[in-house]
Amino acid sequence: MSRAPRIRLLLWHASAAIPILGAAAAFYGPALSRTGGVWPAPLDDVYIHFGFARAAALGHPLSWIPGNGYSSGGTSLTYPLALAPGYLLGFRGPWLGLFAALLACAALLDLCRSLRRLLEPRGGPGAAASRWVAWVAPLFVVAVPLLDWSWFSGMEVALLGAVMGRALVAVRRVELAPPARRPAEQLRAGLLAALLVATRPEAVALAAPLAVAAAHAAGSLGAAASLARASLPTALLLGAHAAANRALTGEWGAAGAVRKLILSNPYPTPLEKAVEVIKNLAALRVQALESALGGPSFALLLPLLGVIAALDRRSRRLAVPLLIGAYGSLLLVALNTTARYQNLRYAAPSVAMLLVAAALGAEALARRGRLAAGVAAALSFAALAAPSAGFARQIDHFARASANIAGQHVEVARRLGARAPRPRRVLLGDAGAIPYLSGIPAIDGLGLGGYRGMPFARASVHGVPAVVELIERLDAAERPDVFALYPSWWGGLADVFGRRVDAVKIEDNVMCAADEKVIYEADWAALAPPGERRDGAVDEVDIADLVDERAHRYAFPSPRGGWVIGATLPGGAGGDGAPRFDAGRLIPEGREQSFALGAAAAIARGPAVLALRTDGGGPIALGVAVDRAAGGEVRVEVPERPADRWSEIRVPLRDVAPGDRIRIRSLLGTFRSFHVWLLRP
Template sequence: MRRPPRTRLLLWHATAALPVLGAAAAFYGPALARTGGVWPAPLDDVYIHFGFARAAALGHPLSWIPGNGYSSGGTSLTYPLVLAPGYLLGFRGAWLGLFAALLACAALLDLCRSLRRLLEPRGPGAASSRWVAWVAPLFVVAVPLLDWSWFSGMEVALLGAVLGRALVAVRRAELAPPSRRPAEQRRAGLFAALLVATRPEAVALAAPLAVAVAHAAGSLGAAAALARASLPTALLLGAHAAANRAYTGEWGAAGAVRKLILANPYPTPLEKAVEVVKNLAALRVQALESALGGPSFAFLLPLLGLVAALDRRSRRLAVPLLIGAYGSLLLVALNTTARYQNLRYAAPALAMLLVAAALGTEALARRGRLAAGVAAALALAALAAPSAWFGRQIDHFARASANIAGQHVEVARRLGARARQRGAPRRVLLGDAGAIPYLSGIPAIDGLGLGGYRGMPFARASVHGVPAVVELIERLDAAERPDVFALYPSWWGGLADVFGRRVDAVKIEDNVMCAADEKVIYEADWSALAPPGERRGGAIDEVDIADLVDERAHRYVFPSPRGGWVVGAVLRDDGAGGAPRFDAGRLIPEGREQSFAIGAVARGPAVLALRTDGGGPVAIGVAVGRPAGDEARVEVPERPADRWSEIRVPLRDVAPGDLVRIRALQGTFRSFHVWLLRP
């Protein structure tokens, strides 16, 4: 007797839950044993999401920490908003990870449900392809590298659920009658925008999905359909860019500023291209080959996806999925960290490939019994081949979770204990470390800039160099400056060793995930920094080189690429009574120049005072005007190494907006500060 549809549906849900919950248990169980009961998080970035979620729950959306202001550093706009109810429901501290795990399982089951709807047999060949919908959940959990990300606590599982819903929406727009088609097209557009809001590189899928909707528009017209399907994504990207510009001064998000290879001002275009190629090679070999079972089997999933792309019924979904998978890999190859963190940036591409392969399996099985047998054999081989990696990925998940618990969570515990016992620290400086402020409850400044702090360009400064980060800290009031650091010393040379005193450290063994095996806690000493807002007596204008805020205000330009490197030093300052004083500057190679525009000053003669440090003789050329006039050569003799030196250049006439060009004529000029004085 045939089972009633309701019974069959319940049975399908039960069979779908088994592989999803089984995979979850396989990853979480060993990890819990390694962490000693702390809910496992194999990436510290998970806690960054938790911080954004807590801030949203407390009424500060788009902030990492309440009080820090707007942050564009979250990699997902939607995920913290989905986590926020868990915080309000009482999942606090590391236990918000349990809510994230429940959410991940629910999201993956929702993806399975979407796949079932997409794979439902219809029309000729339905009988021979009916089985594909029942094995669809196996496609979701078949690749251990992807499972690692599904259950990591990151936004990948949510992306999977949105991916499934977006594909169903596109299919509905394709099949809807003309009277309902515009509404379904708008619905597809909204889900495409939600994809991009969940992971920015999903724009590589959102765009071809909009084209697919337009291709299926029929009598309603492709142009109008394309507008309905693409406008939500365009509005989202435009609004996000406008908010970034308004609150941070950057059109791009902090993650793009900090992590994109193209944002680094120092390498040449060729050097940047080489890094992109290295990332692509690593992603291809490790994510699209090894993770899929090795060279002998890795072609099977793309092959099944190609079958779907050639099938008339499934091509409007399969072609965008294949374009999105490989397009997203091209985008993440621009990320300096693409090769690290267990290739988590490749997870969306793997998810798209698996869905395309499921569509291809159904398309082939629909061709008849013989084709269904071939489809089953190909699918079985494609899904079984990666299984050899399950043990390794589960072990890596557990070890990585132990690393995060043993280092980041432990540092948070120690800092929290210090705060309770001594009333300090009041603010901690760290580098892209989410667990420390989230679990300790101590406000923080992220020196890498992903957390955002009152619109200051920490992300851009961290790319230019550590001394540029210190310049921004110098802008803060003394009470606002961090009084403790939690940093990797190797990452923060020139800051931790110059402005910090080591008081504690947490060292882990068997490190597979943290940036270094030891994170050090320092007490801060900012006495070498100038008081915020300090202005030199008699100065009518000044440019603090390597202070990105000051540079932007003066339209400062340094020689790039292969020039303008940021350096810093603490030397005796005769103008401050011989006290040690920090300053950052840039290296101007021989034959290259820096330039800036003079601010609002009264027209007249002036003296250009240039701060530099010790070193051998150099010669510089100075030109001023609009455009810059004749270049005057200035010989700079050898300077003592223990103090700041000053070069004075008389100028006959300066006016607001005049361009000042300073060129290194002989040797490398080390430029730290510029003042414009009246004679």
């Protein structure tokens, strides 16, 4: 390379670094002053990534905490691996955030380099008129304050941007490669598309059309083989991840999908779920793709430039996937119950895709001649300047959110770490900073952290008492001895099994789920010892214990039924036994629950007694039937029961056998079903 091109390249890199570093300083500076010197993290989820990174650095990849086992709850497979070298280099505690910031700046510069390769003129008419677009490409990257908030948050968004840029360049290389090199370039594009999905799951909305675009550029190559090379890496990644989830957690989906997707909630009707998705879409469109881009009028400019790119012969192979990816990923994240919160961070990839498509559109338009280049410059200036009014608000929000995380989560971690004696294990809810900074092992009650394959994520969707049922399965020495929870999130756990000993309250809360996080000492005396079995029982179903329900193929009435409940009441005929916790489900009138008896040798075919645990309430009537047996449904009248103790309903069965399915229907009133035993007569 001669001296002049080298100088030009050096100047371009400087021109790209200046806006990136300037934007980083604009966000980190005020945030550092608010956090008192703790490296700013505006989301506690950042520390979840740090936990996965630390575990990977210590030789436990795909674990949140060493010893907890496999976790599918990380939102990114690749980002913790990118952070792990920082931990090994000595960036420990909150200072791993500094390494994440350096990584973000490097990733954004890499994205700008990819854009430069895509936007540089390839000769022909109009090449000179479009040369300026490559120089302003870095402005497209940092022009939207809402996106900058996510770029510099410490999350995986900046890494996603870098991978996206490289995937786009790979597809362009397929276009330009000679036939002999094209298969290798298609495979390269396919691998980078898979890396996109590994970095952020909803990026599949971009990866899929990019694979089609790479196959479309096959030229003389076979279409089927080309599509296989471009799409098979993503398909294999998704299949392998699903298979690992199934084998290690019992779920095909990742814990984040189980916990957060609207479709995972068993209680609402399909119409109610659709309404929630529409609400999310409306909020994302208005706040992320309208207000954040400068308002209703200016927000149309980026899509307009993207459409121009899609209509251009040279750029459409990249622009069309970017537009599909932007709106497709937005549709996917609208399925997330938290899509409207956390400063719309789930919409950040969509905004990034629109900005890249707009840059391609500006170059395509500028290539049409001087007049068109002027129009492209005017549209680009308006599109990039319009969001600038939001910089002050986003910078301030970043600083305040970082202060919230430092003031609450980081402080709770400090207090727990200083407790004597040192806590054995802390129960928390999707809180990353607490175990990462305190070094205390933890169980995430919401399930994103994973714990030895137990279905905490699914249980947390069903209800808090279902989470307690899983804790009941743990040995006493394994159960958490302290909680760090929001009381409003954990009614029936914190107030029943905990004693409040400390709390951290923050002012000006803009990010935490509540302004006060409470520390409790645990008392699990009301839980049954693990493996406890009732005398004379040949089988039992612990309702709302998801492990037991799965083993018995239990089915509850859904939607609008089967809600999980919990109670702690004395046992014994006179209610004089020790209080015992049990979770159960509400079976509305006219609905039924059912389960299959185990295939254990202890269940001999013949007569048996079905014992049903319930609590107090007015008279009800149940219908009990064994699918295989003749005689139909047996009606059982249940009188009013006292509210201060457990009650038991006994139903004689004439003939049962291993594997029989038993149905219990509520004929009158709502049945509060907690436990079922099959007893010898």
